[in-house]
Each structure stands twice: as C-alpha cells, then as structure tokens.
Amino acid sequence: MSSLLINYHSQSGSSARLAAAACRGARREAGVDVRVSRVWDAGVADLRAADGLLLVAAENSGGLSGALKDFLDRVFYPAIDCGLLLPYALLISAGNDGRGAVRQAERILSGIPFRPVAEPVIVRGEINATHLTASEELGQALAAGLAMGIY
Numbered sequence: 001m002s003s004l005l006i007n008y009h010s011q012s013g014s015s016a017r018l019a020a021a022a023c024r025g026a027r028r029e030a031g032v033d034v035r036v037s038r039v040w041d042a043g044v045a046d047l048r049a050a051d052g053l054l055l056v057a058a059e060n061s062g063g064l065s066g067a068l069k070d071f072l073d074r075v076f077y078p079a080i081d082c083g084l085l086l087p088y089a090l091l092i093s094a095g096n097d098g099r100g101a102v103r104q105a106e107r108i109l110s111g112i113p114f115r116p117v118a119e120p121v122i123v124r125g126e127i128n129a130t131h132l133t134a135s136e137e138l139g140q141a142l143a144a145g146l147a148m149g150i151y
C-alpha cells in the first residue's frame with residue numbers, strides 16, 4: 001500500500017484546517033495510507049516511510065513559515081544521503097500573497113531533489129468553503145496518483 005504524508009504547520013489554525021481537508025480528500029482513495037503530522041514532530045524517518053508528500057503551511061514575512069523552513073533544513077542533507085526522490089505538492093495559507101512561500105519551498109525541495117507533481121495551491125484570507133474544497137481535491141489527487149502508481 002502506498003503512503004501519503006501530510007506534513008503541516010499552523011500558528012493560528014488556518015493551515016491546520018487545510019491539512020485536515022486535504023486528509024479527508026486523500027482518504028477517499030482506497031489503497032493509500034494517509035498520515036498527518038505536524039512538522040515539529042516529523043523527521044527524515046517519516047519521509048522514508050512515505051511515497052508522497054503534501055506540505056501545508058503559511059507564508060510568513062514573504063517566505064515559508066519558520067517551522068516548515070526548520071523542517072526542510074533538518075531533513076535536507078539526510079534526505080539527500082538516503083537518495084529520497086519523493087513526489088510532493090504544496091498547500092499554502094496566506095493573508096494576501098503566498099508566492100514567496102511557494103518560491104522558497106520549491107527552491108529548497110529542488111535541491112534534494114523532490115519532484116512537484118501538482119500545481120501549488122495558495123489560499124488567501126479567511127478560510128472558506130472554496131479553500132477547503134480545493135484542499136480536499138489536492139489531497140485526493142495526490143492520493144489517486146499514488147494509488148495508480150503514476151508518480
């Protein structure tokens with residue numbers, strides 16, 4: 001069975017809601033084990049156990065939230081040493097932008113290198129039903145790709 005890791009950080013709860021929605025969507029796909037973890041609790045062992053990765057966090061000060069940056073800094077060399085080549089997607093919560101967080105994440109992840117397999121999803125402002133639906137669809141699409149073995 002393939003495994004999807006949804007790894008998130010959330011300071012005020014927005015990204016946590018998006019991660020939960022992505023998880024709901026992913027769990028609609030049979031044959032994929034979906035795990036949800038806070039970035040503080042995750043390390044390279046969790047990445048090694050996964051076949052795909054969804055990173056969910058806020059944009060802070062024009063870049064990645066510090067917690068997600070910390071996670072990527074911690075796993076960067078260990079992931080390279082293990083030869084990890086995970087397919088991934090990004091789900092970013094932002095006040096009015098989000099592009100800086102996407103740029104920074106893509107730049108770091110390309111160095112491991114992990115492979116983007118979906119367009120990044122940025123949601124701006126208060127979380128609403130459209131944002132939650134987009135998150136569910138992203139989670140389901142990733143899980144479906146894993147289930148079909150297309151990554």
Ligand SMILES: Cc1cc2nc3c(=O)[nH]c(=O)nc-3n(C[C@H](O)[C@H](O)[C@H](O)COP(=O)(O)O)c2cc1C
Binds near residue numbers: 010012013015058
């Ligand atoms: C310290 C700080 C910096 C922020 N910087 C940005 C920013 O550069 N661009 C942006 O669009 N939103 C910015 N925001 C807004 C957050 O991205 C937004 O509120 C997000 O939904 C928070 O998600 P969270 O509750 O999961 O942490 C910032 C918020 C904080 C607290």
